[in-house]
Amino acid sequence: MSAPVKAERPMTDAEIVEAYLTASMIPDPDAAAAYMKPGTVITFTGGREFDHPRGPTGFNAKRYRWVKKKMDRFDVCPGKDETVVYSVGTLHGEWMDGTPFEGNRYVDRFVVRGGQIVKMDVWNDSAERILVQRGIEA
Numbered sequence: 001m002s003a004p005v006k007a008e009r010p011m012t013d014a015e016i017v018e019a020y021l022t023a024s025m026i027p028d029p030d031a032a033a034a035y036m037k038p039g040t041v042i043t044f045t046g047g048r049e050f051d052h053p054r055g056p057t058g059f060n061a062k063r064y065r066w067v068k069k070k071m072d073r074f075d076v077c078p079g080k081d082e083t084v085v086y087s088v089g090t091l092h093g094e095w096m097d098g099t100p101f102e103g104n105r106y107v108d109r110f111v112v113r114g115g116q117i118v119k120m121d122v123w124n125d126s127a128e129r130i131l132v133q134r135g136i137e138a
Helices: 013-025 029-033 054-063 126-133
Strands: 036-043 064-078 083-095 100-113 116-124
Touching: 013 029, 013 064, 013 083, 013 100, 013 116, 029 036, 029 054, 054 064, 083 126, 100 126
Parallel strands: 036 116
Antiparallel strands: 064 083, 083 100, 100 116
């Protein structure tokens, strides 16, 4: 008699968000999109709106030589029909001129419904850091 097959449990909403962020940092926007409902609005820094993870990836390619997230924690706020998941941490990488940086705070807010991300909002300190680099008080 063979051993029973153990059913794999579905991903939690926080795991869905972590998998999305991990894929987006490769960057592999198409793999990241697998965790999103098609047409999901991603509101990026400065109020820029994108409908696919390729949008933020392309924007970041103009701002950073490379950038990664240190995901410190996930705050999960369950609701009746959806869950809000906050990813909080810091960015590290290199500016376009090759200058390294770290400790750049970020907060990403996700709405997860039915096992898919249906909304994403992104905030970080990059704009303030760029102003300081240019000698402008932020």
